[in-house]
Amino acid sequence: MENYIVSARKYRPQTFETVVGQQTLTQTLQNSIRQGHLAHAYLFCGPRGVGKTTCARIFAKTINCLNPQNGFDACNECESCRAFNEQRSFNIHELDAASNNGVEEIKALIEQVRIPPQIGKYSVYIIDEVHMLTAAAFNALLKTLEEPPAYAIFILATTEKHKVIPTILSRCQVYDFNRITVPDIIAYLKQLAAKEGITASEEALNVVAQKADGGMRDALSIFDQLVAFCGTNITYERTIEVLNVLNTDYYFNLVDAALQHDVTKVLLLFNDVLNHGFDAGHFVTGFAQHLRDVLVSKDPQTVQLLETSDAIRQRYAQQAQLCAPVWLFQALDLLNTCDINYRTARNKRLTVELALVKLCQLGVPQNIPTTQTAPARPAAKPAAPAKPAEPAKPAEPSKPAEPAETAPAAPATQAAPNPPLPKMPKISLGIGPKPAAKTEAPQTAQEPEEEQDRPFTADQLRDAWVGLSAAHNEELRLKQLIENYIPTLVDETTAQIEMPNPWQLDQMRGALPTLLGQLRRTLHNKQLNIRLVLAEYNREQMAYTSDEKYALMAEYNPALALLKERLDLQVD
DSSP states (O other): OOOOOOHHHHTOOOSGGGOSSOHHHHHHHHHHHHHTOOOSEEEEEOSTTSSHHHHHHHHHHHHTOSSOBTTTBOOSOSHHHHHHHTTOOSSEEEEETTTOOSHHHHHHHHHHHTSOOSSSSOEEEEEETGGGSOHHHHHHHHHHHHSOOTTEEEEEEESOGGGSOHHHHTTSEEEEOOOOOHHHHHHHHHHHHHHHTOEEOHHHHHHHHHHHTTOHHHHHHHHHHHHHHHTTEEOHHHHHHHHTOOOHHHHHHHHHHHHTTOHHHHHHHHHHHHHTTOOHHHHHHHHHHHHHHHHHTTSTTTGGGOOSOHHHHHHHHHHHTTSOHHHHHHHHHHHHHHHHHHTTOSSHHHHHHHHHHHHHTTTOTTHHHHHHHTTTSTTTSTTGGGOTTOTHHHHSSOSOHHHHHHTTHHHHHHHTTOTTGGGOHHHHHTTOSTTHHHHHHHHHHHSOHHHHBOOOOHHHHHHHHHHGGGGGTTOHHHHHHHHHOOOEEOSSSEEEEEESSHHHHHHHHHHHHHHHHHHHHHHTBTTOEEEEEEOOOOOTTOOOSHHHHHHHHHHHOHHHHHHHHHHTOOOO
16 A cells, blocks of 8 residues: 555645745745845745745755756756755755744754755755744844854744744844635645546535635645545535535525515524534624625625635625625624624524524514504504694693693594594604693593503503603603612502602602603503602611721621731721
């Protein structure tokens, strides 16, 4: 059985032209070799698997070639190139700083720098993961790195440039490697598959490229894994099965269902996602990424931000035509909020399902007000329109409940035969709390006697009182009073509210006539009355002085008094 070599090693680039996704950087290195402008120290930094160490090796091989081609390509035929290809070259030295990060290792490297090369012009020292060196090791390297022998060149490679001390950075030419784009990874994998006699769909390679996150080494490792599972035919279905990736069809179908306001279908699709073992949090982030891709596909100028294959890009463009930009903005905001709340939610599934339901309602905002405001005062308003000619009269008196009960008595009898009454309630719904005094008496005039004194419980009183806050959303101060101070039932028709201070007592006293009228109509009891009292607090148990505080603590913990006595402590 012959030795198997993974693709990341078997197809490692041997020339600058075969390095993927770093054209600008490799062109700069080639030009410096051609012109003979070689620095004594380089720093290659960038994400994992983008070609830092590979470019360092190609650079070291090329500058030591005895017969360079075109001035910047190694010939692969001279003794130096053959020694490099057979991994026996004494001109190239590699040090892994992750496992050799101390001062002693750097001192040994400095001693080695004094030895000139035997073949070729330069001794190249490649220090990988240089950010792992200790502060002392960095300081030991400074002098040699700044003034090395003419034949010594240092190439430092790191994935975390911010961890390299500034004095090292100032002595190096810094080259920033880019993440390899999805199209570049797909194109390279297609070439590799053709060489290996493997058939791979473009959708499958797109999943591999997305999963690799800009690293070619990761992409090649995933490709080898798929070959081991699928053989010579790699399909999209088997790829997402091996990599445990959610099928993008779910996201496309979810958007289509949400645009049709089909809550049932959306919830069933989400349930199917969970049944396949996918985490709900990953589903939210993946769905948000999908909506982002749909958004950038709407404009030809931003479609370049979509890193995917051409076939998938066309599908995104088709769905983008169905989605309005405002809808996409609101949908992204919903999912972003869901992602934030998901981390702290106890019922995580419900959190996601609520976000999906809201997503389905984005296209029908006009239905929300009608379902919320119509039930707010449906029973109390039919008689209110009986006074279209008299809104000026109630404006003159203040808001006491008693005058409001007697003033509308006469108009109420005229309202009965008036046919347009059913069409008028929407006029009073938008007025706010003021019409409460005008509508209280008409209800009494038209309701049966048994409906005017209907008994109620403490729970019904509390629910009716809390429900009043919805009618005063625009009056924040009154809304807070309603929500913070709830009446308690004293007897069958009397309730009491305790206010903490005189100022809030005056505030509630001014609003009480309006609130009482609304409460009577809701509970169908004209005899209901609410009295306001100022709360009394027991101040005898409150300790203010230091002695009182100490006495209170000693009462709960007698050991404190014993400690004070033994150490002869004083209370400040």
